[in-house]
Amino acid sequence: MIKFLEGKKIYLRPLVDKDLSGDYLRWINDSKNDKFTEHAQFPHRVEDLKMYAQSKQHDSSCIWLAVVEQESNHHIGNIELYNIDLVHRNGEFKILIDKSFQGKGYGEEATRLILQYAFKTLNLHRVYLGVHENNKKAINLYQKMGFIEEGILRESFLRDGIWKNSIVMGMLSTEFKDTKKIS
Secondary structure, rough: OOOOEEEEEEEEEEEHHHHHHHHHHHHHHHOOOOOOOHHHHHHHHHHHHHHHHHHHHHHOOEEEEEEEOOOOEEEEEEEEEEEOOOOOEEEEEEEEOOOHHHHOOHHOOOOOHHHHHHHHHHOOOEEEEEEEEOOOOHHHHHHHHHHHHEEEEEEEEEEOOOOEOOOOOEEEEOOOOOOOOOO
């Protein structure tokens, strides 16, 4: 198995077909696991995920990886840098961790790994993300990592018939505090 980026508790690797038909399919179809994203708004099939994965493999503006627990080699989430613009040196970030693995430091470690890669290997200047205003755990994690609130997209997210705001957060390469070495 390829370990593209490796930490203490997790490693990041390319997704494989087995990932698409396993837990990932459950996560994106489970509205409780995905209450702060758009994934569970429509049902997803394995065939849809395979086509999506194929499009990602040939997209040089995207790095989409599985988050895998070191000890068990269990696929516990996905992480992505996308909309990578090598001219303006920006990239957008997103992460999804299975709800049963949240709150255990896996998301923080995966985020630190991908930020190290973004700033040190890809030489990006800015990484940004959008986060649902009610996703306090994610907002706290992003702030802890050094992301700064840059703005609000008003009523950009409809959930259960109620419009919600999305918070745009960003981090510049000069703001990245790589104080915790992962490997």
